[in-house]
Each structure stands twice: as structure tokens, then as C-alpha cells.
Amino acid sequence: MTTRRRRRARGEDGAALELALIFLSATSVIVASLLGFAGTSSQATVVTRTARGSDYDADGAMQADIAIIRVSGSCTSFTTGMPALNNPSAPVWVGCTLFAGPASQRHVVLSVCFTPVTTQCSDTSALLRAEVIFYDAPTFGASLSIQSWSNQ
Amino acid sequence: MTRRVPSRSDDSTRRGFGEDGSTLIEVLVALLIAAGAVFVLIGGMSALFTNSFQNRESTTAGVVVRDYAEQLDVAVAEASVAAATNGTFWCAPSYTVAYTAPAGYVVGGTGLCPANTATTPQWETVTVTATTPNGATETLKVVVRQT
Numbered sequence: 030m031t032t033r034r035r036r037r038a039r040g041e042d043g044a045a046l047e048l049a050l051i052f053l054s055a056t057s058v059i060v061a062s063l064l065g066f067a068g069t070s071s072q073a074t075v076v077t078r079t080a081r082g083s084d085y086d087a088d089g090a091m092q093a094d095i096a097i098i099r100v101s102g103s104c105t106s107f108t109t110g111m112p113a114l115n116n117p118s119a120p121v122w123v124g125c126t127l128f129a130g131p132a133s134q135r136h137v138v139l140s141v142c143f144t145p146v147t148t149q150c151s152d153t154s155a156l157l158r159a160e161v162i163f164y165d166a167p168t169f170g171a172s173l174s175i176q177s178w179s180n181q
Numbered sequence: 182m183t184r185r186v187p188s189r190s191d192d193s194t195r196r197g198f199g200e201d202g203s204t205l206i207e208v209l210v211a212l213l214i215a216a217g218a219v220f221v222l223i224g225g226m227s228a229l230f231t232n233s234f235q236n237r238e239s240t241t242a243g244v245v246v247r248d249y250a251e252q253l254d255v256a257v258a259e260a261s262v263a264a265a266t267n268g269t270f271w272c273a274p275s276y277t278v279a280y281t282a283p284a285g286y287v288v289g290g291t292g293l294c295p296a297n298t299a300t301t302p303q304w305e306t307v308t309v310t311a312t313t314p315n316g317a318t319e320t321l322k323v324v325v326r327q328t
Binding site: 050056063071074077085092114115 | 219
């Protein structure tokens with residue numbers, strides 16, 4: 030009996046089941062890793078879309094504020110009313126700083142950052158900064174010149 | 182006392198009630214498990230291919246809307262300069278943009294113009310939409326203004 034049991038333990042009975050289980054385990058690991066890879070790719074797509082949306086929101090807020098300052102004449106900082114278009118969950122704020130300039134000119138520095146911000150954006154937090162000169166001759170807000178436009 | 186010597190038929194009978202056939206059952210179970218694994222693998226790979234395909238189209242659509250938006254800025258600037266020269270309103274609901282989308286993709290933009298007054302800020306929000314060959318859409322909103 031002992032001899033028979035030893036012979037069975039060293040035989041090939043059950044080998045197919047073991048091979049199947051090994052195959053199943055290997056398959057599970059491969060599928061899980063590939064699905065993880067695909068999931069990472071999907072997340073990367075979403076993150077890229079969000080980053081692009083924030084870029085264009087900052088750009089849009091800057092463009093809108095330039096248009097507003099051009100006709101209003103005041104150096105206006107905005108939180109509301111700015112077009113947080115692509116990422117409504119991440120609204121942006123535009124800050125305006127006025128500098129002295131020649132007659133009939135307005136020199137401003139505008140910076141865009143995520144809310145909540147109540148003062149001028151710091152260089153490290155600004156998404157976008159621009160230096161703009163508004164020319165008020167021959168008519169008010171007749172033209173403008175963008176001196177610099179720098180993204181973070 | 183006579184010792185009985187098992188005959189061949191006795192041996193067969195004993196084996197028939199013993200472990201004969203267990204290997205067949207094991208093979209069948211193993212085959213069942215392996216078949217299940219293959220189905221899972223095929224399903225997983227199919228999901229991967231679909232996901233990869235959708236990701237590629239989505240990424241391409243993202244590039245398309247961004248390229249279109251960049252060219253839209255140029256088109257609006259040119260239209261604005263031309264309008265200033267001609268004394269016409271700079272803004273339009275849509276613009277002719279010098280951009281050709283990849284085969285199968287459709288892209289366009291529409292906006293709402295501000296009032297044409299001296300006190301109204303002259304900027305326009307344009308919604309750029311790209312449609313993939315499979316019908317999925319990618320949207321980007323951009324702001325353009327009078328030059």
C-alpha cells in the first residue's frame with residue numbers, strides 16, 4: 030500500500046489540472062496587467078484633456094479681461110464673469126496691475142491663476158501672465174499691444 | 182487453506198471501481214478551466230483593443246480641436262484687421278479657418294457675437310467641436326477678441 034501511494038504521488042495523475050490552474054493564474058495576471066495599462070492610458074487622456082481645458086480657460090479669461098479693460102478704462106480684476114469654459118470646477122481669476130505710462134497709454138500686467146485668489150497672483154501660482162499697453166489715442170481704447178505673453 | 186490467486190477478470194473489476202477514469206475527469210475539469218480562461222483572455226483583449234482604439238481617436242480629436250483653435254485665432258485676427266480696414270463688424274458666428282482635419286474627422290466652431298457698441302467688451306466664445314469617425318465628439322471652448 031505504501032509502495033502504491035508513493036508511486037501515485039510521483040505519477041502524472043492530476044498534472045492536467047495543475048497545468049490548467051497554472052494557465053488560469055498566468056492568464057489572470059496578464060489580463061489584469063493589460064487592463065491596468067489600458068486604465069492608465071484612459072486616465073492620461075482625461076488628465077491631458079483637463080490640462081488643455083485649464084490652459085484655454087486661462088487664455089480665454091486673459092483675452093476677455095483685455096477686451097474689458099480696453100473699453101472700460103479701469104484696471105479690472107475678475108473672479109466672476111470670466112469664462113471658465115472647459116473646466117467649470119476649476120474657475121480662474123484674472124488680476125490686473127496698472128503701471129505708470131506716457132499720456133494716452135495704459136500699461137498693465139495681467140495674471141491668471143486658479144481661485145480662490147484675492148490679490149495678485151504670485152509668479153509660482155500664475156497660469157498665465159501678460160504685459161499689455163492700451164493706446165487711447167486717437168480714440169479711447171483705439172488699439173493695444175501685447176508686450177509679453179508667458180505661460181507657466 | 183488455499184490461497185486464491187486473482188484472475189485477470191477480477192483485477193479488471195477492481196480497477197473499474199478504483200481510480201480508473203479519474204484522469205479523464207481531471208482532464209475534463211482542466212479543459213473547462215482552460216476554456217474559461219481563454220474566454221476571459223479573449224474578452225479582456227477585446228476590451229483592450231476597444232479601449233485603445235477609443236483612446237487613440239479621443240487623443241486625435243483632442244489634437245484636432247487644438248489645431249483648429251490655433252488656426253481660429255489667426256483667422257479671427259485676420260478678419261478683425263480686415264473689418265477695421267473695411268469699417269465692418271469684426272465678429273462673426275463662424276469663421277473660415279485654414280485647417281484640414283484628418284480623414285474621417287469633422288471639426289468646426291460656432292460662437293455668439295457681442296453687441297457692436299463702443300462700450301461692450303469685444304470678445305466672443307467659440308465652441309470648437311471635433312467629431313471622430315465613430316461619432317464621438319471632443320469639445321473645446323476658446324475666447325477670441327477684437328484685435
